[in-house]
Amino acid sequence: xxxxxHRIVALYWERDPRALAETQQKYSGYLHRITHNILQNExxxxxxxxxxxxxxxxxxxxxxxxxxxxFLGKIARHLALDRYTANTAQKRGGGTTxxxxxxxxxxxxxxxxxxxDEVAIQETISRFLRGLSAQHRRLFVRRYWYGDSIxxxxxxxxxxxxxxxxxxxxxxxxxxxxxxxxxxxx
Amino acid sequence: MKKEERLQHLCGDIxxxxxxxxxxxxxxxxxxxxxxxIAAAAAAVALTVGLATGPWWQQSPPPIIDQSDVESSDTSxxxxxxxxxxxxxxxxxxxxxxxxxxxxxxxxxxxxxxxxIKPQAGNSTTTRKKTTxxxxxxxxxxATAPAPQDTTTTRHQIAYVKKWDEKSIVEKFPSFDWNxxxxxxxxxxxxxxPADELVGDYITDVTATGQDVYTDxxxxxxxxxxxxxxxxxxxxxxxxxxxxxxxYPAFNADYSPATLGDLIDDLNLxxxxxxxxxxxxYRDEEFNFHDTRYxxxxxxxxxxxxxxxxxxxxxxxxxxxYDTIDISVHLxxxxxxxxxxxxxxxxxxxxxxxxxxxxxxxxxxxxxxxDYVQNNLAVESDRVVPYTPAPTxxxxxxxxxxxxxxxxxxxxxxxxxx
Numbered sequence: 337x338x339x340x341x342h343r344i345v346a347l348y349w350e351r352d353p354r355a356l357a358e359t360q361q362k363y364s365g366y367l368h369r370i371t372h373n374i375l376q377n378e379x380x381x382x383x384x385x386x387x388x389x390x391x392x393x394x395x396x397x398x399x400x401x402x403x404x405x406x407f408l409g410k411i412a413r414h415l416a417l418d419r420y421t422a423n424t425a426q427k428r429g430g431g432t433t434x435x436x437x438x439x440x441x442x443x444x445x446x447x448x449x450x451x452x453d454e455v456a457i458q459e460t461i462s463r464f465l466r467g468l469s470a471q472h473r474r475l476f477v478r479r480y481w482y483g484d485s486i487x488x489x490x491x492x493x494x495x496x497x498x499x500x501x502x503x504x505x506x507x508x509x510x511x512x513x514x515x516x517x518x519x520x521x522x
Numbered sequence: 523m524k525k526e527e528r529l530q531h532l533c534g535d536i537x538x539x540x541x542x543x544x545x546x547x548x549x550x551x552x553x554x555x556x557x558x559x560i561a562a563a564a565a566a567v568a569l570t571v572g573l574a575t576g577p578w579w580q581q582s583p584p585p586i587i588d589q590s591d592v593e594s595s596d597t598s599x600x601x602x603x604x605x606x607x608x609x610x611x612x613x614x615x616x617x618x619x620x621x622x623x624x625x626x627x628x629x630x631x632x633x634x635x636x637x638x639i640k641p642q643a644g645n646s647t648t649t650r651k652k653t654t655x656x657x658x659x660x661x662x663x664x665a666t667a668p669a670p671q672d673t674t675t676t677r678h679q680i681a682y683v684k685k686w687d688e689k690s691i692v693e694k695f696p697s698f699d700w701n702x703x704x705x706x707x708x709x710x711x712x713x714x715x716p717a718d719e720l721v722g723d724y725i726t727d728v729t730a731t732g733q734d735v736y737t738d739x740x741x742x743x744x745x746x747x748x749x750x751x752x753x754x755x756x757x758x759x760x761x762x763x764x765x766x767x768x769x770y771p772a773f774n775a776d777y778s779p780a781t782l783g784d785l786i787d788d789l790n791l792x793x794x795x796x797x798x799x800x801x802x803x804y805r806d807e808e809f810n811f812h813d814t815r816y817x818x819x820x821x822x823x824x825x826x827x828x829x830x831x832x833x834x835x836x837x838x839x840x841x842x843x844y845d846t847i848d849i850s851v852h853l854x855x856x857x858x859x860x861x862x863x864x865x866x867x868x869x870x871x872x873x874x875x876x877x878x879x880x881x882x883x884x885x886x887x888x889x890x891x892x893d894y895v896q897n898n899l900a901v902e903s904d905r906v907v908p909y910t911p912a913p914t915x916x917x918x919x920x921x922x923x924x925x926x927x928x929x930x931x932x933x934x935x936x937x938x939x940x
Contacts, residue, residue, distance in 0.1 A: 351907055366545070397811045397907065398803060398846070405545060406538035413534050421527070440526040440533075454532060462537040470543075477544035480533055522525045522532075 338362030341404040348396035355396075356389050363405065367412045373483030374416040374433050375423070384419060388412040413481065436483060442508040449521035457520055464514045468507065475500070476507050686734035686741075691763050692770060695743045698730035700759075712857045714750070714760050714769040720855065721760045721769050722749035730763075747772075753855070754788035757875060771856050773875045782870075782881045783831030789853065789874065797824040798850030798859070799902065800895050809909040816899035819849055827862075827870065827891060830883065837871065837880035847891065864888050 339358045347355035367388055372381035388411045401407035420433050451457065465473050475493060478484045484492070489500050515522070684693065714720045725747040732741045748760040750771065757779075761772045779785040786792065797819040805811055847864040853874070860874045868888050871880040 349907065398805060401538075403538045403542050406541035409541055409545075410534060410538070414531075417531060417534065437524075437526050437530060440530050443529060444525050454535075457532050458535045461533055462540060465536065465540050473540065474544045477536075477540055480530070481536065481541060482544065522529050 345396060345400060345404060348393065349400070356393060359389060359392065359404075359408065363408055366405065367408060370409055370412045370482055371416040373485070374413070374420050376433070377423075380419055380423070381416070384412055384415040387415050391415070409482075433483065436480065439504070439508060440480070442505070443511045443515065444522055445512060445516040445520055447516050449516070449519040451519050452521045457522070460515065460518050460520055461511070464511055468510075472503060472507055475503060479504055685736060686739075691743075691766055694732040694741065695730035695745070695763065696732075697775075698728050698745050698761075698772075700726075700728050700747065712771070714771055714855075717760075717769045720751055722751045724748050725755065725759065750855070752790040752793065757788040758856075775877070777875050777877045778837070779835055779879060781831060781835060782828060782833040785835070785872075785874070785879060786828060786831060790855075791828075791853075792825075794853050794855040795824075796852050796854060797821060798852060800899060801848040801850070802892070802895055803846050804892075805909075811907040811909070813905040813907070814901055815903045816895055817902055819895075819899070823894065824849065824851075824862075827883070827887070833870075833881040833883065835879050836882060837878040847888070847895065864891060 338361055344355055344358045344362070347358065364385060367385045368381055371384040371388075372378070375381045375384065388408055391411045392408055395411075399407070417433075451460070465476065468476065471493070475489060478489060478492065479486075486497055486500055490497050493500065686694065728745050728747060730743050730745045732743065733739065734741065744764050746762045748762070748769070749755055750758055750760045756774060757777050758771050758773045760769045762769050777788075779788055789795070800816040800819050802814050802816065803812065804814075846866055849862040850859060851862050851872075851874075852859045860872060862870065862872045864870055864883075864887075866885070866888055868882055868885040869880050870883045870887075871878065873879075
């Protein structure tokens with residue numbers, strides 16, 4: 337169950353080492369799943385999780401995350417993707433993340449838009465997701481943010497593999513159209 | 523970097539609420555069972571299911587949640603935080619031992635939510651509101667258990683729901699609809715005084731409903747609405763219950779001014795607002811963290827900050843601010859304090875009337891304001907958190923003390939330096 341997030345954040349602010357212990361106790365599984373989904377390598381995944389604790393320690397304060405779970409998840413995901421990129425350069429990549437990248441390609445706008453600002457693009461993606469039904473939104477985030485496999489999604493959301501894939505494909509197409517409509521350039 | 527890789531990276535910084543939402547187990551099957559007489563027991567069962575439900579990374583597939591008696595109007599749902607004690611009939615909000623589906627123990631519920639107990643049979647609402655600009659979570663349990671004898675709370679209960687006769691008039695009828703807008707009393711026990719100077723023209727009468735959640739009885743009360751002199755009725759009105767002579771302020775729970783100028787005019791801030799202390803959080807050159815309270819901000823400086831009345835209100839519920847400068851402001855008319863905050867990206871935002879409002883003033887304004895505060899206001903207190911270096915592998919093996927030493931993590935994981 338773990339300590340209340342606000343108390344954990346307070347421990348970080350007090351520079352109390354228990355912040356890390358509590359974070360590990362509560363979120364190690366969550367973070368490991370994110371990093372392992374991307375890296376498909378136990379050692380690399382665990383190192384990214386460890387690095388996440390370190391980054392959190394350095395970031396809080398000054399940050400006071402309102403959603404510690406997502407805050408840590410973002411750090412872990414970025415670290416894992418960076419490592420994935422490095423691994424790919426050393427021919428150690430592949431697997432689910434390569435498949436995900438193929439799927440991301442479906443979302444790329446065909447037209448050359450004017451908006452290149454990263455924050456604006458992130459906000460546009462968030463806005464698009466908020467416009468989806470809760471079920472479709474969760475499915476999309478679990479696939480493309482958490483990197484869940486199709487089998488995991490079937491187990492979690494129910495239905496058949498083909499239904500999950502079809503839904504994800506539709507959402508990717510919708511995102512592509514949305515980005516084009518919003519004049520986004522990637 | 524390829525375009526798809528860039529898009530994948532950009533997706534990493536989507537709204538944190540979406541990330542958190544996806545971490546929760548999805549709703550699977552909704553089983554409709556409508557048995558009012560056992561509704562309280564069903565709510566308790568739903569709570570038990572919520573307790574047993576682990577986060578998705580620990581449990582797969584997630585359990586089926588029976589929501590026949592616990593519904594949610596928000597994406598942040600699936601928790602069984604409302605419980606009905608089948609022994610005593612007490613209805614309470616339970617957060618101390620509730621783990622929501624994301625694995626977090628009552629985080630948002632304790633500090634950031636508007637919790638509404640809203641029986642399904644009837645259209646009245648009993649609302650307990652906490653100042654927030656964040657998620658609203660609404661539960662709708664049906665509680666028809668017999669009236670309790672024991673009014674004490676247990677260690678699991680953070681909010682004892684008063685019996686009808688124990689409530690003040692405002693607690694009985696805390697909100698009402700007017701012009702399709704729900705008004706809510708944020709200052710429940712703060713009468714408008716002197717009423718003859720503050721209360722303006724009579725507007726209309728509306729009917730407020732209240733519910734005794736113990737007996738499932740609906741009550742109604744006439745509410746007389748009046749303007750408050752100098753204050754826009756879009757933001758607030760004065761109200762009076764039935765024959766009760768006391769006037770209370772009632773605030774528009776959805777108040778959202780179009781511009782900074784509208785906010786200033788609607789609340790007549792030029793006459794009703796005074797500035798208090800300034801609070802600044804920053805790191806010094808040695809990376810020590812400071813939480814500093816400065817002396818009261820002069821009025822002219824406050825109004826300099828609010829000078830551009832044309833700034834549009836760009837607030838969105840999903841926006842996240844990292845406020846480093848907080849200015850305490852007091853709305854004297856209503857006897858309430860709020861904050862005006864600046865974040866380093868250049869947003870000025872405030873929780874006045876407990877709704878979110880944000881205006882982009884620019885980074886230059888932020889920088890100039892910080893400079894002014896540090897060079898012109900007196901430091902009244904300065905809490906310093908010394909910088910602690912990041913832990914090393916060696917440290918993790920030898921140190922456990924608090925603060926002065928690098929932190930350690932127990933268990934099998936060690937902290938690794940870059």
